[in-house]
Amino acid sequence: MLGHIQDWVELLFRWGHFITGIAWIGASFYFNWLENQLDRRPAQNRDGIAGHLWAVHGGGFYYLEKYQVAPGKLPEVLHWFKWEAYFTWITGFVLLVLVYYLGAESYLIDPRVADLSVATAVAIGIVTLVASWLVYDVLCRSPLGERPGLLSLVIAVLLVLLSFGLTQLYGGRGAFIHVGAAIGTIMVANVFFVIIPNQRDLVDAVKEGREPDSAKGKAGLTRSRHNNYLTLPVLFIMLSNHYPATYAHEWNWVVLALIMAGGVLVRHYFNVRHLPQRKVWILPAGAAFLLAAFFLTMPESREPVASEDSADAAEVGTDVVWNIVENRCLACHSADIRQGGIAFEGKEDVERLADAVHRMVVETETMPPGNATGVTDEEREKFHRWFQGLDE
Ligand code: HEC
Structure with missing residues (x-):
């Protein structure tokens, strides 16, 4: 309330x-x-007047004068x-x-x-x-x-x-x-x-x-x-x-x-x-x-971090991203809270809003505000690889 x-x-x-x-x-x-x-031609104005103007607006004629x-x-x-x-x-x-x-x-x-x-x-x-x-x-x-x-x-x-x-x-x-x-x-x-x-x-x-x-x-x-x-x-x-x-x-x-x-x-x-x-x-x-x-302000194309660990470099699925969303985003974007009108009620929502999510989390790093829930760089990287995977 x-x-x-x-x-x-x-x-x-x-x-x-x-x-x-x-x-x-x-x-x-x-x-x-x-x-x-203003029409400032002296011959067109009365004494003491600097200029005048005619206008039509809202179905009426208006006449204005400006004093010198x-x-x-x-x-x-x-x-x-x-x-x-x-x-x-x-x-x-x-x-x-x-x-x-x-x-x-x-x-x-x-x-x-x-x-x-x-x-x-x-x-x-x-x-x-x-x-x-x-x-x-x-x-x-x-x-x-x-x-x-x-x-x-x-x-x-x-x-x-x-x-x-x-x-x-x-x-x-x-x-x-x-x-x-x-x-x-x-x-x-x-x-x-x-x-x-x-x-x-x-x-x-x-x-x-x-x-x-x-x-x-x-x-x-x-x-x-x-x-x-x-x-x-x-x-x-x-x-x-x-x-x-x-x-x-x-x-x-x-x-x-x-x-x-x-x-x-x-x-x-x-x-x-x-x-x-x-x-x-x-x-x-x-x-x-x-x-x-x-x-x-053109977005830079981000290179995925090269990782020694080959499992890490593998494609990131929506499951992985959903896990992060549950931990880091639902505090403000659940069905009940809906900050900014956005709710992630399931994986479909994350996929449907992928463009906005990528923009806010990866390109501009503006979500969460002030990084309130402490999203790590690795997690942002995962969002990025997931997003690239969606494009293909
Ligand atoms: C502390 C609260 C909070 C957290 C946590 C948070 N958000 Fe937000 N989010 C907001 C608010 C508030 C807005 C409304 C936008 C505004 O007014 O700036 C918003 C807006 C958005 C938008 C819409 C932006 C637009 O204008 O298109 C997206 C997408 C979004 N958040 C994604 C996320 C994702 C993904 C996460 C998790 C990584 C997240 N948010 C975590 C508060 C939060």
């Missing part, structure tokens, strides 16, 4: 995280698109966009606790990487989130903030270093999710601490009839830009737990860096494609990074 309740709490928070994330990033994509598509600075008088109702961002973070943090902190032994700690205690692992996670924001914020406010190109480069290098560091402390899956959580925290904190307060200053300035502080406007813009470029990397990371070939790879932090670079370039293409100086190299460059990640 308790497990069932826990499953449902997790379900609701995951659902909520997904919904608020779509609302936040959807609105952000929409406003970016709007900004890029601000309207002379504030409207009665002014819509803000912030709760989507805050709730994305709140639901995400609860999920992090439910899945990765309460399940630290399966999803965060991998004794083959570092034998951390649960408390240490969780502390490292929380410190990572807070420290990432503090370091990022200090950099943006430092003289480096005046040089946006260099600032972006420094942030990119620090993110790769963070990926490297975390993969030396956590299992790949937990390391990836913490890179994503750190980026997500930076993005939401940008909204909370910089973008919204600066927007409030702009609104107050209009109310009081004074000039808005242009430095604040500029800072807000830099943070929005960063958020824009970070969306695609963070979205991949949130899906990455489905792809053990990426997070369980020996060079997982390099794989992550390549995919993040690919995502940033794809985002860049969509930011500049409407501009006259269209850059044809951007998408191919993004594709090149992703292709590099594709080749890097």
